[in-house]
């Protein structure tokens with residue numbers, strides 16, 4: 001079986017307070033973007049994981065695809081599989097690529113072994129892999145709360161808009177980004193901003209709380225965001241904890257970026 005795990009952007013990201021478990025309570029809108037990895041899971045005599053494409057930091061044995069398999073293996077005594085991942089989504093970018101691979105491994109195993117896990121049950125397993133893994137068990141934009149694993153569908157469509165994603169050659173660690181945050185309740189809740197403020201007015205009203213501290217350490221990420229505005233973006237922001245930034249345009253643009261900036265662009269179809 002083959003799947004194409006997408007990445008995500010965060011439309012607004014408010015860090016509300018630090019929880020007693022060390023995580024931060026947040027509210028964000030996860031929005032899927034069809035810049036995807038390629039994931040294959042097939043029955044095998046022995047468990048095997050291989051990868052191609054871009055390098056993935058860390059020990060391959062800790063890959064989220066393998067962690068997903070072991071999570072279900074523990075409860076369902078699954079037969080062995082061979083997993084191959086072709087990596088395309090930049091890592092450490094605030095795009096959730098690893099989280100997506102883990103969640104899609106759960107989805108493929110659910111189908112391959114007819115486990116009949118519901119989307120809710122899949123989301124609960126995914127939440128054990130990481131705070132933004134649960135989102136990737138759904139296919140539509142979701143409001144994320146809690147540590148990001150509590151999902152509520154949101155009636156929001158960017159269909160027909162042109163999206164540009166750009167990731168500079170900077171690795172922002174998620175834990176480091178959270179450590180740089182002073183949590184605070186926002187003046188306006190995220191759902192209210194997203195559903196009552198038109199896209200043309202999001203600039204200055206839709207905030208990613210990671211931006212001030214990450215931009216202070218990495219001014220080139222802010223410069224990239226401003227570059228998208230100068231190119232005509234209606235709204236631009238850093239995604240998640242960074243380093244990727246995105247711009248939403250009313251019409252297609254053809255932008256050239258400095259060497260080392262990995263980018264994707266396309267018309268959103270949902």
Ligand SMILES: C[C@@](CO)(OP(=O)(O)O)[C@H](O)COP(=O)(O)OP(=O)(O)OC[C@H]1O[C@@H](n2ccc(N)nc2=O)[C@H](O)[C@@H]1O
Nearest residue numbers: 023024094095096130131132147148174175178240241242
């Ligand atoms: C920041 C966000 C925003 O969407 O995405 P990315 O920028 O990574 O894409 C997510 O919260 C990242 O989710 P994820 O990458 O799954 O985080 P996890 O593996 O669960 O946690 C990694 C570390 O980030 C911190 N963390 C994560 C989530 C959260 N709500 N509070 C936290 O404080 C903790 O220090 C934790 O040890």
Ligand SMILES: Nc1ncnc2c1ncn2[C@@H]1O[C@H](COP(=O)(O)OP(=O)(O)O)[C@@H](O)[C@H]1O
Nearest residue numbers: 058063064091092093094095096097098099101
């Ligand atoms: N399949 C995977 N793809 C990418 N990263 C993975 C994967 N499995 C585990 N990881 C680990 O997760 C970390 C961050 O993953 P990722 O979700 O891509 O970050 P971000 O959400 O910040 O874009 C990587 O640095 C890597 O060490």
